[in-house]
Amino acid sequence: MIRCVDIVKDFHTSSGMKRVLNGVNCTIQRSEKWGILGHNGAGKSTLLRIIGGVDVPTSGRVEVDMSVSWPLAFSGAFQGSLSGLDNLRFIARIYNRNYDEMRRFVDDFAELGQHLREPVKNYSSGMKARLAFALSIAIEFDCYLIDEVIMVGDARFTERCRRELFEKRQDRALVIVSHSMDYIKDVCDHSMVLQGGKMTICTSVQEGVDMYNNL
Amino acid sequence: MTPQPQRRDTLLSCFVIQYKVIHALILRELHTRYGRENLGFLWVIGEPILFCAGVAIVWTAIRPAREHGLAMTAMVVTGYIPLTMWRHCMGRAVKAYESNGSLFFHRQVTPFDVITARSFLEIIGTIMAGGIVMMGAIGLGYMNPPKDYGLLLLGISYQCVFSFATALLAASLSEMSDLVEKTVTVFGYLSLPMSGAFVMVAWLPLRYQWILMLSPMANNVEMIRGGEFGIEASVRYDLFYDTWSTALMLLIGIFLTAGVRKHLEITG
Numbered sequence: 001m002i003r004c005v006d007i008v009k010d011f012h013t014s015s016g017m018k019r020v021l022n023g024v025n026c027t028i029q030r031s032e033k034w035g036i037l038g039h040n041g042a043g044k045s046t047l048l049r050i051i052g053g054v055d056v057p058t059s060g061r062v063e064v065d066m067s068v069s070w071p072l073a074f075s076g077a078f079q080g081s082l083s084g085l086d087n088l089r090f091i092a093r094i095y096n097r098n099y100d101e102m103r104r105f106v107d108d109f110a111e112l113g114q115h116l117r118e119p120v121k122n123y124s125s126g127m128k129a130r131l132a133f134a135l136s137i138a139i140e141f142d143c144y145l146i147d148e149v150i151m152v153g154d155a156r157f158t159e160r161c162r163r164e165l166f167e168k169r170q171d172r173a174l175v176i177v178s179h180s181m182d183y184i185k186d187v188c189d190h191s192m193v194l195q196g197g198k199m200t201i202c203t204s205v206q207e208g209v210d211m212y213n214n215l
Numbered sequence: 216m217t218p219q220p221q222r223r224d225t226l227l228s229c230f231v232i233q234y235k236v237i238h239a240l241i242l243r244e245l246h247t248r249y250g251r252e253n254l255g256f257l258w259v260i261g262e263p264i265l266f267c268a269g270v271a272i273v274w275t276a277i278r279p280a281r282e283h284g285l286a287m288t289a290m291v292v293t294g295y296i297p298l299t300m301w302r303h304c305m306g307r308a309v310k311a312y313e314s315n316g317s318l319f320f321h322r323q324v325t326p327f328d329v330i331t332a333r334s335f336l337e338i339i340g341t342i343m344a345g346g347i348v349m350m351g352a353i354g355l356g357y358m359n360p361p362k363d364y365g366l367l368l369l370g371i372s373y374q375c376v377f378s379f380a381t382a383l384l385a386a387s388l389s390e391m392s393d394l395v396e397k398t399v400t401v402f403g404y405l406s407l408p409m410s411g412a413f414v415m416v417a418w419l420p421l422r423y424q425w426i427l428m429l430s431p432m433a434n435n436v437e438m439i440r441g442g443e444f445g446i447e448a449s450v451r452y453d454l455f456y457d458t459w460s461t462a463l464m465l466l467i468g469i470f471l472t473a474g475v476r477k478h479l480e481i482t483g
Contacts, residue, residue, distance in 0.1 A: 070321060093242070
């Protein structure tokens with residue numbers, strides 16, 4: 001279970017402090033698939049980063065009793081100047097995983113081939129997404145935080161994600177931030193809408209999508 | 216791949232994780248800084264060697280062979296190596312968190328681990344470089360072997376802790392205030408006279424000696440010189456003061472490091 005209790009997040013901006021999240025509460029149970037909806041700048045990614053432990057909330061707390069991935073997004077989690085393999089090696093070490101096993105899975109899943117030896121900063125966003133997914137699936141988290149990134153892959157990659165994440169690992173929780181309503185309707189079974197710093201928990205995915213469209 | 220077993224965090228398992236993280240950070244740091252090609256990682260030692268050997272050679276060449284009755288080369292080596300250790304630790308710590316934002320995407324990596332890994336590399340590098348420069352100088356006859364290894368090691372150990380504490384403070388304070396970030400190099404230079412690297416306490420007039428002894432590093436250098444020269448040199452250090460002031464710095468450093476995460480704006 002992940003429980004966000006009264007999360008408040010302020011950011012320094014040129015026009016003073018800006019409150020992005022203003023008392024957000026939500027609970028994510030094992031194997032639930034949540035879609036977070038909201039307009040640009042509503043704080044969806046920020047909330048995901050707070051749940052993932054990257055950002056510290058100004059006040060409030062996140063209670064976590066399962067393993068939660070880092071937010072899988074277009075940036076972050078990798079050192080750009082290091083090669084994909086060196087990043088893999090580092091992540092295998094800190095998550096206490098077997099390097100060879102992980103390497104095999106990543107080779108198989110991401111199909112980056114010789115690109116793995118290139119610095120990550122030279123990767124396209126699709127390649128970064130493939131690497132991030134491969135690594136985080138190899139680590140076997142209980143909950144995956146996905147920030148848009150799943151949509152950039154080609155059909156082959158999307159299919160592979162579907163198989164590995166939604167079929168083989170149905171018991172895992174997912175929190176997805178996306179503007180693609182079709183995708184959210186396809187994979188999520190719960191939704192919440194973030195607006196004006198407040199979170200509304202919806203009774204169904206369709207209700208969330210309707211609410212988002214009427215915002 | 217098997218699903219992750221239920222996590223059970225004991226104090227021991229936390230230390231094991233921390234050990235693994237620091238180990239991984241050290242290797243990562245070596246790769247990012249020196250690349251994987253050739254003998255890049257030898258630069259951890261190579262850079263301070265060139266630095267210390269260079270200064271030792273120049274000073275030996277242009278200064279009188281003895282100063283206050285002490286051999287010039289030995290004075291430079293015993294002063295410059297601790298100074299290099301301290302300055303490199305501090306320099307590497309400034310803004311270390313922001314430039315390594317991607318590390319904090321992984322929740323087991325803490326700011327403390329980042330500084331520990333960096334300082335470890337600097338300290339080990341300087342100590343090994345110092346050992347090599349010393350052996351070279353001894354082999355070439357410019358320096359005598361240390362008279363009292365115990366005191367030498369004690370001084371070096373205190374200097375390591377002092378450098379690490381400085382790194383913790385510099386890393387946290389530079390994230391909290393831009394002013395600190397800008398002035399830390401200036402501070403490094405201005406504090407040179409207080410470092411004790413180029414003077415000894417006994418060279419100062421008796422009534423001003425206490426000023427130099429306020430600096431933990433000056434105490435450490437005195438110990439190192441006491442170990443190198445033995446009774447030949449008159450050294451003054453206050454082990455009691457040195458211990459508590461270094462420990463206090465370390466505690467404040469750890470305290471600030473524990474709370475620094477809320478000051479960071481991490482960009483991946």
